[in-house]
Amino acid sequence: MALQSLDIWRRSATTxxxxxxxxxxxxxxxxxxxxxxxxxxxxxxxxxxxxxxEEVGVNIGSYQNPHDLTANSWTLMRFAEIxxxxxxxxxxxxxxxxxxxxxxxxxxxxxxxxIIQYKNGIVDFAExxxxxxxxxxxxxxxxxxRLSKEDSKVYKCTLCSDRVAVGLEPACIKACPTQALVFGSxxxxxxxxxxxxxxxxERGFENAGLYDPQGVGGTHVMYxxxxxxxPELYNELPRDPHINPMVAVWKxxxxxxxxxxxxxAVLGGFFHYIGIGPNxxxxxxxxxxx
Amino acid sequence: xxxxxRQFFKLSAATLGSxxxxxxxxxxxxxxxxxxQFKLARTTETRNTCPYCSVACGLIMYSIGDKAKNAKSEIIxxxxxxxxxxxxxxxxxxxxxxLEFVHSKSRITFPEYRAPGSNEWxxxxxxxxxxxxxxxxxxxxxxxxxxxxxxGQTVNRWNTVGFLAASASSNEAxxxxxxxxxxxxxxxxxxxxxx
Numbered sequence: 001m002a003l004q005s006l007d008i009w010r011r012s013a014t015t016x017x018x019x020x021x022x023x024x025x026x027x028x029x030x031x032x033x034x035x036x037x038x039x040x041x042x043x044x045x046x047x048x049x050x051x052x053x054e055e056v057g058v059n060i061g062s063y064q065n066p067h068d069l070t071a072n073s074w075t076l077m078r079f080a081e082i083x084x085x086x087x088x089x090x091x092x093x094x095x096x097x098x099x100x101x102x103x104x105x106x107x108x109x110x111x112x113x114x115i116i117q118y119k120n121g122i123v124d125f126a127e128x129x130x131x132x133x134x135x136x137x138x139x140x141x142x143x144x145x146r147l148s149k150e151d152s153k154v155y156k157c158t159l160c161s162d163r164v165a166v167g168l169e170p171a172c173i174k175a176c177p178t179q180a181l182v183f184g185s186x187x188x189x190x191x192x193x194x195x196x197x198x199x200x201x202e203r204g205f206e207n208a209g210l211y212d213p214q215g216v217g218g219t220h221v222m223y224x225x226x227x228x229x230x231p232e233l234y235n236e237l238p239r240d241p242h243i244n245p246m247v248a249v250w251k252x253x254x255x256x257x258x259x260x261x262x263x264x265a266v267l268g269g270f271f272h273y274i275g276i277g278p279n280x281x282x283x284x285x286x287x288x289x290x
Numbered sequence: 291x292x293x294x295x296r297q298f299f300k301l302s303a304a305t306l307g308s309x310x311x312x313x314x315x316x317x318x319x320x321x322x323x324x325x326x327q328f329k330l331a332r333t334t335e336t337r338n339t340c341p342y343c344s345v346a347c348g349l350i351m352y353s354i355g356d357k358a359k360n361a362k363s364e365i366i367x368x369x370x371x372x373x374x375x376x377x378x379x380x381x382x383x384x385x386x387x388x389l390e391f392v393h394s395k396s397r398i399t400f401p402e403y404r405a406p407g408s409n410e411w412x413x414x415x416x417x418x419x420x421x422x423x424x425x426x427x428x429x430x431x432x433x434x435x436x437x438x439x440x441x442g443q444t445v446n447r448w449n450t451v452g453f454l455a456a457s458a459s460s461n462e463a464x465x466x467x468x469x470x471x472x473x474x475x476x477x478x479x480x481x482x483x484x485x
Contacts, residue, residue: 039382041383041385044384045381049369161326162327174380
């Protein structure tokens with residue numbers, strides 16, 4: 001391991017334990033939706049840093065561009081116009097990987113080492129190990145990973161693991177001109193959010209709050225929302241995200257059962273050999289054939 | 291090597307068994323380095339100012355090569371300058387995408403001239419361009435300069451020409467622009483002081 005900040009916590013489809021003595025701090029990105037002006041500097045900075053470029057798209061009557069996350073657009077400003085308390089509100093949410101503490105993508109992935117969770121909380125895809133099966137897309141409670149049509153590998157936000165590894169903030173965080181994006185230790189981000197939420201409550205947003213869903217063990221990308229009681233207002237942000245139970249069925253029950261069946265077959269064969277013995281073949285019979 | 295029928299079956303069974311076990315995830319994965327190496331480790335950093343608007347955010351341009359004689363520099367990344375008092379590292383989407391601006395195929399890198407009535411742009415030298423501009427300015431100024439107004443007061447105005455200065459000028463560049471333009475008598479001086 002090159003850098004301590006990239007100590008591995010978990011790897012997909014791997015049963016050997018990761019080194020677990022060192023405990024680097026957990027990092028987090030805080031997205032203050034209430035400060036975002038939807039300028040998309042984060043989108044630009046993301047593509048610039050990661051050397052990916054989105055194709056020029058078409059307008060579909062919204063500022064949202066591109067229309068959805070793609071293998072090249074790992075973050076996207078989602079624009080929602082809603083009426084709340086008799087006012088028109090324009091809610092702009094920066095969508096992208098939430099870097100769950102309990103990542104559904106990693107649990108669903110069958111390819112060893114294609115999805116890695118670092119000790120600092122970053123969930124990263126190693127595309128060279130990706131087999132393009134798309135299980136991570138099904139496993140993600142936030143519908144984030146996108147399969148590339150060009151190379152049949154899945155891409156998503158890396159929380160700029162390459163920058164964080166050398167002590168820098170992610171590219172989107174640095175670019176943000178309104179300080180809607182903040183980066184630091186998870187503890188600091190929670191404190192920062194608490195201050196901001198108190199301010200919002202003072203200004204009349206009674207339901208302001210932090211989005212750090214416990215259904216996925218908390219996330220390393222958190223939101224400050226003015227309407228934390230109704231996260232679905234923000235372009236269907238899930239109220240209580242959970243990993244799809246099918247992932248647990250396949251990886252939690254079916255896989256060990258299949259392994260037991262396999263081990264049973266091997267053991268059965270062994271005891272059959274001990275107890276009954278091999279099928280004797282007459283020496284002369286074999287010689288005849290040879 | 292001679293393999294009996296029985297040996298062949300044993301070998302096949304062993305191969306099948308071990309490959310199945312590997313598929314089920316029993317093989318230790320190969321050691322992994324970080325997913326992507328930090329791409330700016332030894333790049334050359336150059337300070338600059340964003341060319342777009344008058345906010346004039348600070349930039350750092352990262353180029354490959356250490357300026358050795360045989361290494362040709364090329365800008366590979368641009369991001370905000372955290373020490374810049376105006377922007378403190380942040381940028382707008384246009385500034386954050388400046389790399390595309392630098393490498394744009396339609397970027398103009400030399401002066402061009404389109405003669406009146408012509409629809410063709412011709413490449414010209416900087417000397418030719420500045421000389422032509424100077425001559426035309428002098429011609430126009432000699433013709434339209436207003437030294438005194440109707441009341442006989444000295445005004446020294448040159449109203450037929452305006453001057454649009456750059457947005458990302460320093461204090462010093464702004465001072466010099468002002469001195470040059472006002473000493474010619476130009477009243478209509480503006481900066482591209484807007485986004």
